[in-house]
Amino acid sequence: MKKTCIKNGIFITSDTSNPVIRGYMVIEGNRITSIHEGSPAESEIFDEYIDGTNKLYMPGLVNTHGHAAMSLLRGYGDDMALQIWLEQKMWPMEAKFTTQDVKWGTLLSILEMLKGGTTTFVDMYDHMNEVAQAVEQSGMRACLTRGVIGLCPPDVQVAKLNEATEFAKNWHGKADGRITTMMSPHAPYTCPPDYIEKIVQVAHDLNLPIHTHMSETSREVQANVDQYGLRPVAHLEKIGVFSRPTLVAHGVHLTDEEIEVLKRYDVRISHNPGSNLKLASGVARVPELLRAGVKVSLGTDGAASNNNLDMFEEMRLAALIHKGVSGDPVAVPATEALLMGTKWGAESIWLDNVGQLAPGMKADFIALDIDQPHFLPKTDFISHAIYSASAKDVVDVCVDGKWVVRGGQCLTLDEEKIKFEFEQCFDRLTQS
Ligand SMILES: CSC[C@H]1O[C@@H](n2cnc3c(O)ncnc32)[C@H](O)[C@@H]1O
Numbered sequence: 001m002k003k004t005c006i007k008n009g010i011f012i013t014s015d016t017s018n019p020v021i022r023g024y025m026v027i028e029g030n031r032i033t034s035i036h037e038g039s040p041a042e043s044e045i046f047d048e049y050i051d052g053t054n055k056l057y058m059p060g061l062v063n064t065h066g067h068a069a070m071s072l073l074r075g076y077g078d079d080m081a082l083q084i085w086l087e088q089k090m091w092p093m094e095a096k097f098t099t100q101d102v103k104w105g106t107l108l109s110i111l112e113m114l115k116g117g118t119t120t121f122v123d124m125y126d127h128m129n130e131v132a133q134a135v136e137q138s139g140m141r142a143c144l145t146r147g148v149i150g151l152c153p154p155d156v157q158v159a160k161l162n163e164a165t166e167f168a169k170n171w172h173g174k175a176d177g178r179i180t181t182m183m184s185p186h187a188p189y190t191c192p193p194d195y196i197e198k199i200v201q202v203a204h205d206l207n208l209p210i211h212t213h214m215s216e217t218s219r220e221v222q223a224n225v226d227q228y229g230l231r232p233v234a235h236l237e238k239i240g241v242f243s244r245p246t247l248v249a250h251g252v253h254l255t256d257e258e259i260e261v262l263k264r265y266d267v268r269i270s271h272n273p274g275s276n277l278k279l280a281s282g283v284a285r286v287p288e289l290l291r292a293g294v295k296v297s298l299g300t301d302g303a304a305s306n307n308n309l310d311m312f313e314e315m316r317l318a319a320l321i322h323k324g325v326s327g328d329p330v331a332v333p334a335t336e337a338l339l340m341g342t343k344w345g346a347e348s349i350w351l352d353n354v355g356q357l358a359p360g361m362k363a364d365f366i367a368l369d370i371d372q373p374h375f376l377p378k379t380d381f382i383s384h385a386i387y388s389a390s391a392k393d394v395v396d397v398c399v400d401g402k403w404v405v406r407g408g409q410c411l412t413l414d415e416e417k418i419k420f421e422f423e424q425c426f427d428r429l430t431q432s
């Protein structure tokens with residue numbers, strides 16, 4: 001097994017008593033085996049040495065909610081509220097998407113994410129075989145799910161659920177274990193309760209988690225009360241969703257009691273601050289969720305509501321907006337924003353061996369070029385990673401022990417071809 005030593009680097013580790021180490025990290029196969037201060041002993045032999053001078057190494061970022069192919073809709077339907085944006089802009093355009101559109105839209109997003117330091121992402125969309133193949137080819141890690149919208153005739157509902165089931169069955173554990181799957185009713189307002197119950201039953205049968213949008217806007221909460229007499233949390237609890245491990249996207253509008261229910265069921269929240277701000281959905285009660293012990297991670301959502309897939313931006317937003325709305329400067333400290341973008345992200349999708357630089361963890365890590373003005377002085381690198389860094393600083397990316405980005409270039413995908421094919425898809429979509 002190949003043994004690599006990255007020396008002379010600065011490493012953000014998960015050792016809370018000594019989180020920033022100036023020294024070296026050893027990788028054997030697809031695992032991190034050790035991280036130490038200083039230099040390796042001369043007696044220690046490695047197959048390969050990598051010079052980490054002027055590089056900050058940290059865990060790869062984990063994006064826990066998105067719709068990758070929506071890169072095709074970036075900048076289409078800006079400055080609108082969620083429901084109108086979905087009904088008048090997104091859904092009519094998405095109805096025209098072919099498998100080729102999803103393929104090239106997803107590949108463009110994977111390029112953007114990988115080059116920006118995201119090593120794992122969650123994707124809820126349609127034409128998911130194309131998405132899974134793109135993930136496999138790119139070397140990235142992903143948790144994938146065919147999102148189902150149940151506002152359709154019964155035979156179409158059945159066809160969608162069958163497709164989602166087959167996809168989840170066929171791809172779980174594939175691509176050397178880099179792909180896992182979930183089952184996804186899109187949202188309580190797009191899936192009738194009996195349909196959600198059927199999706200939950202499949203999740204039980206396949207032993208898979210559930211991923212859904214929930215309580216994103218106050219309008220959604222009120223509509224749920226009007227239609228079902230219950231707020232979304234009680235509604236989903238009643239129809240058994242939380243009987244499965246669940247990852248909820250957004251969870252913006254929650255009461256104290258609802259936060260307690262989510263904690264009781266160990267429901268995980270993917271906080272999407274950029275998307276929530278852009279769609280004017282509100283600001284999630286992240287400090288209260290964290291205080292209650294709910295696991296919170298970060299997502300970008302699709303590029304049509306963000307409008308980029310830069311997880312550094314989400315970490316920074318998460319650290320800043322909750323200070324702003326609460327008046328409490330430690331509402332979300334930098335250390336917690338970093339955990340949300342890494343370790344807690346991995347744990348939110350039930351991956352316990354990525355998201356941290358520590359012995360035994362999978363070698364999913366990134367390097368930032370810190371020989372730049374905005375990384376001086378060389379004092380607190382956790383602070384710099386959250387408050388100063390951006391996707392543009394990422395130079396190297398390793399997933400599962402394999403380099404996928406080196407010197408800012410993606411090694412696994414043909415960037416020029418992807419950009420060309422993406423623009424062809426965009427032109428066809430907008431001309432038809
Ligand atoms: C059924 S595939 C996923 C579906 O979700 C839509 N979508 C994108 N962003 C959001 C959001 O913030 N809330 C709810 N739904 C969203 C996307 O357009 C696809 O149709």
Ligand SMILES: [Zn+2]
Pocket residue numbers: 065066067213249301302
């Ligand atoms: Zn979404």
